[in-house]
Amino acid sequence: MIKVTNLKKSYGDHQVLDGVNFEVKKGEIVTLIGPSGAGKTTLLRTLNWLDAPQSGLIEIDGVKVDASHVTKHDIHALRSKTAMVFQHYNLFANKTALENVTESLVYVQKFDKAKAKKKGLELLDRVGLADKAESYPAFLSGGQQQRVGIARALAVDPQVILFDEPTSALDPEWVGEVLGVMNEIAKDGMTMIVVSHEMRFVRSIATKVAFLDGGNIIEQGTPDEVFLNPKNERTKQFLKVANLWTSADDYVI
Ligand SMILES: Nc1ncnc2c1ncn2[C@@H]1O[C@H](COP(=O)(O)OP(=O)(O)OP(=O)(O)O)[C@@H](O)[C@H]1O
Ligand SMILES: [Mg+2]
Structure with missing residues (x-):
């Protein structure tokens, strides 16, 4: 459904996405986690060309766009495949x-x-x-x-919905109702990429968790693999600092 190959995006000499490769199958719920400034928002925004990457390939539901020679038609076709939900609603x-x-x-x-x-x-x-x-x-x-x-x-009627921290601007009392709606949509089979640190939510609906750091996805796997048994030292450190690395016992919904 989605295939991203060697995607690069920089602002000046700041390389924000440094050759990202990543795939999402139809109906998958992929959660992107990573430290502030890792490039999570930028990755979502390049997928629908709200931010133009400098190079790489993006393929969504049969529409293939090569950043090095992109046309208006390509951008239009790509955008017709996705919709975005923003942190501050917009x-x-x-x-x-x-x-x-x-x-x-x-x-x-x-x-x-x-x-x-x-x-x-x-x-x-x-x-x-x-x-x-x-x-x-x-x-x-x-x-x-x-x-x-x-x-x-x-x-x-998007093929995929991109959510950028959809609950992080909300008072805690409103988080549940938004996650509930997202859960319903996920159950209906929508493909979703979600930047979120909501552990319970990630645990209950994500099919894959990808950890982004330094402009690249450095670890990915099921929520259990990434949260209970991270392999990469940077992932371990991030989860510890963010207080997300948890023992199996804590991991109760
Ligand atoms: N329009 C822009 N101009 C210049 N630099 C930018 C721009 N947008 C993002 N950046 C830089 O790119 C890097 C990645 O930003 P991005 O917003 O993608 O990070 P993020 O992982 O979403 O972080 P956060 O968790 O804080 O939302 C940051 O260092 C940021 O300062
Ligand atoms: Mg962000």
Whole structure:
């Protein structure tokens, strides 16, 4: 489904992604972990070309893009495959929940208004917000805003959803409802790449954990392999410092 080959991205002489290779199969839930500045957000953003990498290949669901000679058509095709959920939701403050969800349906996919509204309401219902369709973001809790963000991502029928720390800006009381919605989407078979340090969540739904450090994925495996038995010294150190390395006994959901 996704294949990334030798992906490189630098800002000036700062090499942020240093030849990343990585594959995701259809229906997999891959969690990216790693220290601040490791390049996790940059990796997600290059996958839909919000940030342009300097070199490497990105293939998503049959669309192959070579960074060294990319066309507008390539970028458009690649973007049609993915949707992103941001840490700070990035909703339009002057649009209702429903309008935020239907924005791309109306303006990009050229749905007529009635059809867009119907789909938007279905999606809000799916994230438990059918009664908030006419509310503006300022009148929604953080957890509700993030669920609107997830409904907006679902609206474009993506092949993969990229989540960048979707719960880290939330008050603890709102984390559960967002993870719950993500869990439902995962169960429906959506392919997901999630930057998250939410251990319980990662443990319960991730099929693979990849540890990114210094611009490269230096270790990957099942959550048990990476969290209970990390092999690389840098992974061990990160998990210890982040207090994520845990004994099997602690590992109870
Ligand atoms: N637009 C930019 N211009 C210059 N440098 C950037 C830009 N975006 C990111 N960087 C740098 O690239 C590196 C990787 O940033 P990135 O945001 O991908 O890290 P991250 O792993 O997501 O970190 P965090 O856990 O703090 O979110 C950082 O050193 C950052 O300062
Ligand atoms: Mg980040």
